[in-house]
Amino acid sequence: MNSAINFIELENQVITATYRNLMVTAKVVLVESTSGAQLPNPVTTISSPLPAGALRIRLPAAVRPGTYYLMALNGHGEPAARSADFRID
Numbered sequence: 544m545n546s547a548i549n550f551i552e553l554e555n556q557v558i559t560a561t562y563r564n565l566m567v568t569a570k571v572v573l574v575e576s577t578s579g580a581q582l583p584n585p586v587t588t589i590s591s592p593l594p595a596g597a598l599r600i601r602l603p604a605a606v607r608p609g610t611y612y613l614m615a616l617n618g619h620g621e622p623a624a625r626s627a628d629f630r631i632d
Contacts, residue, residue, distance in 0.1 A: 546624040548615045553629060558600040560613055560626060565589045569615050569623055571598060576610040576628050589615075608632050 548571065551559040562571070569589040573582045584603050589596070600613075613626040 546615060548613050548624040548626045550613060550626040550629045553602075553631060556602045556604075558598075558602065558613070560598045560600070561595070562589070562598065562615065562624070563595045565615050565623060566617060567592050568618050570620075571600070571613055571615050573600070573602075573606070574612050574614045576612055581614070582606065602631070606631060 546562075546564040548560055548562045548565070551561060553559075560571070567589055571587040571589065573585060574580065575582065584605075585600050587598055587600050608631055610628050610630055612628050614622055615624040617623040
C-alpha cells in the first residue's frame with residue numbers, strides 16, 4: 544500500500560494537506576526539516592476509514608519560522624508517509 548501525504552498550502556496559520564492510504568489511527572506530525580525534530584504539537588489523528596482525505600492543521604503560536612514537513616506515523620510510530628518541505632515564516 545503506497546501511503547502519501549501532500550502539503551497543499553499554509554494560510555493564516557492553518558496547514559491544508561491531502562492524504563492517501565493512511566490507516567485509521569495514523570498520526571500526522573510536524574517535523575522541523577533541518578534537525579529532524581518532531582514537534583509535540585500539533586498532532587492530528589486520521590479518523591476516517593476512507594482511503595483518501597484532507598486535513599486542516601492549525602499551528603500553535605509557538606511554532607517558529609523555518610522549514611518543515613508533515614510526517615504520517617503508523618500505529619507502531621513508524622514513518623508511513625512524508626510531505627515535501629515547506630516554509631513557515
